[in-house]
Amino acid sequence: MAVQSILAEKTVSVTELRKKPCDYFMDEPVAVLSNNKTAGYMVSAELYEQMVELIESQSKISRFRPSHARLTQIAEHGNEALLTASDDELGDFAE
Numbered sequence: 001m002a003v004q005s006i007l008a009e010k011t012v013s014v015t016e017l018r019k020k021p022c023d024y025f026m027d028e029p030v031a032v033l034s035n036n037k038t039a040g041y042m043v044s045a046e047l048y049e050q051m052v053e054l055i056e057s058q059s060k061i062s063r064f065r066p067s068h069a070r071l072t073q074i075a076e077h078g079n080e081a082l083l084t085a086s087d088d089e090l091g092d093f094a095e
Contacts, residue, residue, distance in 0.1 A: 006031045006038055014039060
């Protein structure tokens, strides 16, 4: 039997999380369990932003935020995909 570390004091099952997800966005991590294994962790927006700032301050290159050039490239690719998409690809999409 494999032992798995849970890096949080609080846990919630995926089933319980679906009922009231906002109850689990806390200023400390909450381990989300699926079949008694950690599927992921939930944290509040404020804590996540603090974590990203800490990681970015320790790194010379930010990997968490796309540059303006990359955002422009993504937008252009999306526009091109929408303009060239067939009716079948668009499905039920409507403006």
